[in-house]
Amino acid sequence: MSDMKVVEDLTQSEYKWGFVTNIEAESAPKGLNEDIVRFISMKKEEPEWMLEWRLKAFREWKKLPEPDWAKVKFNKIDYHDVVYYSAPKVKPTLESMDEVDPELRETFEKLGIPLDEQKLLAGVAVDAVFDSVSVTTTFKETLKEKGIIFCSISEAIKEYPDLVKKYIGSVVPPKDNYFSALNSAVFSDGSFVYIPKGVRCPMELSTYFRINAQETGQFERTLIVADDDSYVSYLEGCTAPMRDENQLHAAVVELVTHDNAEIKYSTVQNWYPGDKDGQGGIFNFVTKRGMCEGVNSKISWTQVETGSAVTWKYPSCILKGDNSIGEFYSIAVTNNYQQADTGTKMVHLGKNTRSTIISKGISAGRSDNSYRGLVKIGKNATNARNFSQCDSMLMGDRCGAHTFPYIEVQNQTGQVEHEATTSKVGEDQIFYLNQRGIETEDAVNMIVNGFCKEVFNELPMEFAVEAQKLLAVSLEGSVG
């Protein structure tokens, strides 16, 4: 494990404790009304303006229709049968790894998660050395010295109200869509990052441990602001399989980059997809959007999606500043009865704005995998350019892959390129690898990893290694 990783992990264990202190153990009754929204806000000891903001969002939500355009099918959700606030459960601490479910341990092994991390994930007491306060403090001080703020959004609302007030909902307004309105009304917690002018964040920030140490609930809210000439790389998610009693997840992520700033946002998501027959599993309805506010700014989304029963997710970029750049690199894997409708939106508003979309969809079993993307070039976006490449790979003959590209060009100087391919993992490819001594399961992994190469290249090194293993686990037994 690199020093960096140790430091990263430790920060997260810091967060674990940070959250616990803020919230008392108590839950709201089922259902959603203004009283519930007030209850949540009160529980979180929020200022009046935040409560008003939530209530406004709630009123918008009531007016909005539930979207039905995605190529996914599921039983209608009863929004009044959901608990919108429950105090995070502290997982019972186990004495040793021997007490952990053997199946979970096997998955950890396959993913190659280091033992200390396994312990954290499974709720086993962690070695004192690993949890050392002094190292954590050093890390916190490094960030503080640079003026970087990295804390929970609840903490930010109290500690940095001016920043939160200025940016929250500025990229994804509550009434943007049904799920963003719902999230705005009832969001449970999430992360807040602010990188001041001219600062390059010296380490990758990650939510990894916070989420795993505790269930933060189904309505996460993340806000990242990079001020002029700054840079940050943020990692979200975890390759370890995540189960949650809450079936509905509706997160909102907002990113803002000012002049010459860059945010790199990487996600590895592995929510419980349901069993082999399609029972259970998480519905993941996420709104992620970045605003390239300043000139020469850049936002890059990289995602590896292997989980959820139903995924509805379109990390997008609004390229407002001249010469700004938006990127979207995605791998979406569906197996068994999973359904994914995911893609991106690149909205070019400024001059000389550029965007790149590389999407790799892998479908196996009886799953359905759709890419849906919008490229819009506004009338003032002179010399805007987009390149999109959407590749689908099919395993077996009972799955589906679909591509829905939408292109709107309002400026004659715009250039939009779209390429799409569909391929099948062929018997002849597998035989070729078999003939060199590589067994079928490894052969399939190799072919799939090769197919996803361009996206893996965009992930931070360690994350990429984990993501490759995750793909292998997700597709286990899908061929032969």
Next chain:
Amino acid sequence: MIKIKDLHASVEGKEILRGINLEVKEGEVHAIMGPNGSGKSTLANILAGNEAFEITGGSVEYVGKDLLDMTPEDRAREGVFLAFQYPIEIPGITNATFLKTAINEIRKYHGGEEITAKEFMAMIRNKAEILGMSDSMINRYVNVGFSGGEKKRNEIMQLLMLDPKLALLDETDSGLDIDALKVVSEGVNKFRSEKNAVILVTHYQRLLNYIVPDYVHVLSKGRIIKSGGKELALELEEKGYDWIKSEQLEENPA
């Protein structure tokens, strides 16, 4: 090394091999010649374990084991190597990764240690030089964007790297110009030793000018209809396949 007895095989109900008998010993090179559709490539693919073909009868003993009972990957690990007629492209996987994985799988099977990066690089550079391939091909994706000739050369590269016991060369000469043919042949000749054997399948005699076989067999309609020494190939080249077919007819009038 390998004993093929009365081997029958079919694809989609159509019988392609109709009783093949062939024995190949260590140190030998056997050429299998025959017109298109005679079953040459089928034979090579079946020995390598391609499941697209159904074996309907006969047996194959390889280094004392029942070859037909083994998975394709175990055959490879036991030293059976097929140089493909149409090598497959694997986007995103470099030749280096691919070969290293293959070498390690084979080593693992025999209880050996993984190859070190240093050892591997030295080996691959050496083999690339023999085949006149540039270092850059090491990091290119397997067969992606390769010309026909480059793909064939890459197959022989793999042959040299994996150093199998039994090499099956399936029309390795097709699509090669004369210079490439010489280089590839040289690669195969470097591979030849007293410990291994080669079965090469070809339509044309010209490959055999460079890789001189010990035996030549003529395959027609799924059977070996004539066997002989290397001079048989020259005779075939001169007289064409019809010569043997008519000779056969005279010997066994229908």
